[in-house]
Amino acid sequence: MAKAEFGVPELTQYVEVPAIKEGAMAHLKPFVVNNPDHNTDLGFPGELIDDWQTKAVEKLGDLCSRYRSLRVYLDSCVKCGSCTDKCHYFLGTADPKNMPVGRQDLLRKVYRRYFTLAGKYFPKLVGAEDLTRETLDEWYSYYHQCSQCRRCSVFCPYGIDTAEISMAAREILDSIGYGQKYCNEIIAKVHKVGNNLGLPGPAIANTLEGLEEDVWDDAEVHVRFPLDVEGAEVLLVTPSADFFAEPHVDGLIGYGKVFHEAGVSWTLSTTASEAGNFGMFIGSYENMRRVALRVRKAALELKVKRIVFGECGHAWRVAYAFLNTLAGPFDFLDPNYPVPQHICEFTWDEMQKGTLEFDKSENDDKVLTFHDSCNVARATRMGDLPGGQFEIPRNVIKAVCNHYVDMHHETIGERTFCCGGGGGLLTDDLMELRVKGALPRMTALKNAMDEYGVTHMAAICAICKSQFTKTLPYYGMDMDQIVSVHQLVSNAIVLNRKTPPPEWAEEEDEEDE
């Protein structure tokens, strides 16, 4: 596996709160946009503008007037210290600017200087500072060392949401042409092609045909993976990684089998072939809205009655919390179902209705645990009851696996640790941060392996799955220990609805003879 060009933290039984190391991560910043189109396509200046200082301060004022929450967060911190040891990036890097309060203060000191009375007249007394080039570069560096997971806000007595501060900082940076390559290139691709990966329609169709063949070869049942089928009941919007990467695609196969057995017609869409919405990561309402509107458009064009989202963490936050505001009203959909619905809700509903049969022994080679993805855990819900976002995915896993154990209670549920790669940081140029930030989760997983014999960890987020695939080997574990929840469903589901063989299967048989 890849060699590390940095020190990988050693796994011990507990994650100790490290002694601070000033500037330990100051060297790290992701690539800046180098193709101006990736900025201008998003409505930002192509490169850093000359009067960036004036414009950045103006933008900060604009955001504070638009988002009351941001102003409250910047005003209300009392430096109690409660957040300091709650961030996975601080625990993994020891850099005090990766303490949530340290991160917030990078913006707060500038806010105080230009927008508070005391800061205008007595800056030194209140820690207010001018916006300098040095500070601007620190914003770029440290606001791209926050995965916007919001764990710190669970522990903040004032409920200060560092994610919102980091989103605002990124929006300011974008507004002056100082955007991050990874996020902006991806959003530009969504606007142009329809998904983060830039998969054109024919490539998606080819991939889906391959999946139909695989399931047929495996089970002699023609489970369909329909694309752009008008009049289907359900539009499934899933992260494009589900078409592309492993173990994501095994989850997609699981969704298809569930729809097949439930007898519900469904379709994917080439234009809405991405559940993810990186517009949220960069704090851009306009881009988030543009990305979300594709889902509405596809739903209308395909005349579906329901929208279901696949396994993607931040997509579910945008879908659950913002979709109606961004792209509603969805009065053309069937009001008997949640708009939108999570694939885990869909599967769990069908399980309760008794339409699905499982052979749990198919997963007997594994002892499972579940990684709560940050956006699902702390920003959304599933089902009708509080905590449904924790219960329902676990219920689904337990319905298809005989062996399930939770990791330590302080590392799951609303206290879950980020995978280390969320919030627009899942890029190779931040590998050092990603590996170090994975430390708390890796520790909890290793403990569960040692104590309970856990072999695999399931997740419902494309970013988490990719991040763990990459980081597990750094900590001496195997990349395939991370699995999709619907991969487990796929392994165990009994395909009772028999189908006639597809045309291509008959042709293949003839060839064989």
Add this chain to the structure above:
Amino acid sequence: MPIEVNGKSFETDEEGYLVNLAEWEPGIAEVMAKQDELELNDEHWEIINFLREYYDEYQIAPAVRVLTKAVGKKLGKDKGNSKYLYSLFPYGPGKQACRFAGLPKPTGCI
């Protein structure tokens, strides 16, 4: 940062991917592999050639599963898995092999 191949210079981006896909020639893959301390053999070339053919048709690198399936069909089932691909390309077939093949880097939640 440009790379030098057979006396010619080719522009690459900050992550080492060829900027102009059309300029690709086999020597580029050899040089890039050398930089990664890899020696390319026929098995590597099978993958690199497949990636290029697929890209020609679909304007995107193949999904991992598409790649493993194609490899499995061609080289036998025991090789149709990502473990085999990682044994050839330790930095990942999607990223390292694509770079050697002159394809743009696949980015997204992968």
